[in-house]
Amino acid sequence: MLTSLLIAIDGPAASGKGTLARRLADYYHLPHLDTGLTYRAVAQMLIAKGWPLDDAARAVEAAKLVDLGNMDREGLSAHGVGEAASKVAVISEVRRILVDKQRDFARRPGGAVLDGRDIGTVVCPDADVKLYVTASAEVRAGRRLRDIEGRGGTADLAEILSDIRRRDERDMGRADSPLRPAPDAHLLDTSDMSIEAAFRAARAIVDGVLATRNGA
Numbered sequence: 001m002l003t004s005l006l007i008a009i010d011g012p013a014a015s016g017k018g019t020l021a022r023r024l025a026d027y028y029h030l031p032h033l034d035t036g037l038t039y040r041a042v043a044q045m046l047i048a049k050g051w052p053l054d055d056a057a058r059a060v061e062a063a064k065l066v067d068l069g070n071m072d073r074e075g076l077s078a079h080g081v082g083e084a085a086s087k088v089a090v091i092s093e094v095r096r097i098l099v100d101k102q103r104d105f106a107r108r109p110g111g112a113v114l115d116g117r118d119i120g121t122v123v124c125p126d127a128d129v130k131l132y133v134t135a136s137a138e139v140r141a142g143r144r145l146r147d148i149e150g151r152g153g154t155a156d157l158a159e160i161l162s163d164i165r166r167r168d169e170r171d172m173g174r175a176d177s178p179l180r181p182a183p184d185a186h187l188l189d190t191s192d193m194s195i196e197a198a199f200r201a202a203r204a205i206v207d208g209v210l211a212t213r214n215g216a
């Protein structure tokens, strides 16, 4: 029997990886860490103080203060905070500090589910299962718009689409830990899938890995 299960999920903004990570964590009874929140928390602290997002020294101090047990998902979820997070995420020293905290979380004895951009490649290269979740930029923009509207907000689809493309470029093009699938990641394109179908597909991948591990 496998006593511990570590699942690494990566993918671009609004790919559905967060929902998938939460569903998998529930299903396999594992703790879940949305690592995007750690970068968002740093960005939020700089914004709150009115400091520029490229102030590396202050971003490093903010990163040290991030407490994984005390992150306000609701307050950090704004679209603009995500955009700001991708700017502080290019600072290597910020990444080093946050990655240390994320690895501590991943080292829990029973395992965990972590989602982000560099989980399979940098944070947990030895994860038992790696998923790389994608969807076309158009589909992701549509999902983000419905998400914003569902929470009573308004937004412009074309603007969201250009934000998403810009964020993809920044996340995939940065020098330190760019977003890309680990060589051993299972690719899951959810462009034409419902959440339910994506969850079933992800579960089949995890169960397949578990069965192999258990010698079935």
Ligand code: C5P
Binding pocket: 013, 014, 035, 036, 037, 039, 040, 082, 083, 085, 086, 087, 089, 115, 116, 117, 118, 119, 167, 171
């Ligand atoms: O996933 P989320 O949209 O919350 O992430 C916000 C930003 O944080 C991303 O666009 C990315 O630049 C950064 N990030 C990262 N590495 C992670 C998670 C998020 O660089 N593991």
